[in-house]
Amino acid sequence: MDYFSYQNGNLFAENVKIETIAQAVGTPVYIYSKNTFIDHLHKMQKAFSEIETTICYSVKACGNINILKFMAEAGSGFDIVSGGELFRVQKANGDASKSVYAGVGKTDNEIIEALNAGIEYFNIESQEELENLITIAKKQGKKTKAALRINPDVQYKTHAYITTGVKETKFGVDIEHAINIFDKYAGDENVSLCAVHVHLGSGGKTIDPYVNAVKKILPVIEDIRKRGHTVEALDLGGGYGADYESDTVPSAQQYADGIVPLLIDKNLKLILEPGKSICANAGILLTRVIYNKQGGSKKFAIVDAGMNDLIRPSLYEAFHFIWPAKVDEKFIPSQREQNFKTDGTEIYDVVGPICEGADFLAKDRALPPVKRGDLLAVFTAGAYGYTMSSNYNARCRAAEVLVDGDNFSIIRKRETYEDLIALEG
Numbered sequence: 001m002d003y004f005s006y007q008n009g010n011l012f013a014e015n016v017k018i019e020t021i022a023q024a025v026g027t028p029v030y031i032y033s034k035n036t037f038i039d040h041l042h043k044m045q046k047a048f049s050e051i052e053t054t055i056c057y058s059v060k061a062c063g064n065i066n067i068l069k070f071m072a073e074a075g076s077g078f079d080i081v082s083g084g085e086l087f088r089v090q091k092a093n094g095d096a097s098k099s100v101y102a103g104v105g106k107t108d109n110e111i112i113e114a115l116n117a118g119i120e121y122f123n124i125e126s127q128e129e130l131e132n133l134i135t136i137a138k139k140q141g142k143k144t145k146a147a148l149r150i151n152p153d154v155q156y157k158t159h160a161y162i163t164t165g166v167k168e169t170k171f172g173v174d175i176e177h178a179i180n181i182f183d184k185y186a187g188d189e190n191v192s193l194c195a196v197h198v199h200l201g202s203g204g205k206t207i208d209p210y211v212n213a214v215k216k217i218l219p220v221i222e223d224i225r226k227r228g229h230t231v232e233a234l235d236l237g238g239g240y241g242a243d244y245e246s247d248t249v250p251s252a253q254q255y256a257d258g259i260v261p262l263l264i265d266k267n268l269k270l271i272l273e274p275g276k277s278i279c280a281n282a283g284i285l286l287t288r289v290i291y292n293k294q295g296g297s298k299k300f301a302i303v304d305a306g307m308n309d310l311i312r313p314s315l316y317e318a319f320h321f322i323w324p325a326k327v328d329e330k331f332i333p334s335q336r337e338q339n340f341k342t343d344g345t346e347i348y349d350v351v352g353p354i355c356e357g358a359d360f361l362a363k364d365r366a367l368p369p370v371k372r373g374d375l376l377a378v379f380t381a382g383a384y385g386y387t388m389s390s391n392y393n394a395r396c397r398a399a400e401v402l403v404d405g406d407n408f409s410i411i412r413k414r415e416t417y418e419d420l421i422a423l424e425g
């Protein structure tokens with residue numbers, strides 16, 4: 001599933017020893033495996049090859065331009081949610097005509113930028129947004145295509161903050177509304193409303209929500225077509241499971257096995273917007289233990305990465321497997337599970353240096369005994385890790401390193417104190 005493995009007790013990313021990177025670049029540092037990205041993309045391309053499919057990698061999950069560059073070269077389009085992400089795609093020579101633009105609050109400037117870039121579809125989240133797009137496109141003398149984001153109202157188990165496919169969200173429109181919007185705007189000269197977008201959110205661990213969403217949306221598409229409108233594409237969004245623990249999510253092939261048969265002969269292009277299923281386990285966050293501390297009955301490992309570097313545990317109570325980068329033979333992990341324990345481990349809270357109670361990377365976690373200076377790898381940190389990091393507590397953001405086979409390169413330098421104040425006049 002990924003290219004991080006222990007060899008003689010040392011963690012490697014592809015063929016590069018993690019300790020070597022720590023010595024050269026310092027910590028905390030995000031370390032990505034290029035071949036994991038490519039492997040996940042290829043698996044998805046192959047799984048869905050029976051129908052015409054465009055894969056639009058979600059830039060917000062992990063958007064370093066060096067990563068976007070090789071994803072573009074490997075045939076990926078992009079899913080963007082801001083003008084800044086469009087800028088990244090352009091800087092990476094990404095193909096705007098294979099890219100889609102979602103987001104509930106696109107500003108006029110962002111819309112103009114995306115029109116000029118020639119993105120394939122605007123994913124429309126509200127009637128007012130569509131009206132505004134039409135107005136701007138007319139004024140600019142541009143033509144573009146749009147997909148209407150419809151909430152299929154399917155529910156599934158995930159964290160409340162990352163459920164988006166239900167009625168009561170700020171995203172998209174409900175089914176009844178959708179039909180009216182097509183009736184009213186589908187004939188516009190500048191903006192061709194000709195596709196449907198569905199994005200369920202994140203974190204489902206089965207294919208069912210996708211299968212149910214497709215089953216629910218196909219009759220709606222049928223309905224729209226019967227009223228004389230064109231629907232050429234279905235964009236199924238992202239949210240496909242990522243392997244945060246071992247083997248707990250469906251593979252690309254399993255998603256395809258459920259989805260493709262429903263769409264064959266439906267005369268629909270398929271668009272997918274995978275983020276974390278491509279990049280989550282393509283990256284680790286490497287951090288160093290600064291201090292050990294005992295508080296009551298609790299052991300703390302205080303590390304040099306905090307919630308400003310990786311906010312998912314604090315924000316979503318997300319689980320990340322954490323393990324030392326160098327271990328005795330008996331501690332080589334066979335699984336990356338929540339409750340992975342082996343003889344001789346001790347229970348720790350792994351916490352950062354930030355002045356916040358919520359600043360933790362793991363709670364009550366079994367770890368081999370760690371000491372000051374040890375390196376810990378926080379696994380499956382490739383998605384929503386670096387991209388959600390901040391300078392809180394005036395901390396310099398971590399460096400990003402890309403490993404490709406035997407080589408590694410710094411794809412984003414560690415910030416300096418001067419960077420922290422550079423825009424403050």
Ligand SMILES: *Cc1c(COP(=O)(O)O)cnc(C)c1O
Nearest residue numbers: 058102202238239273274275276
């Ligand atoms: C965030 C997002 C994605 C990617 O989600 P993942 O859970 O990382 O796959 C795709 N599409 C849209 C519209 C998004 O907002």
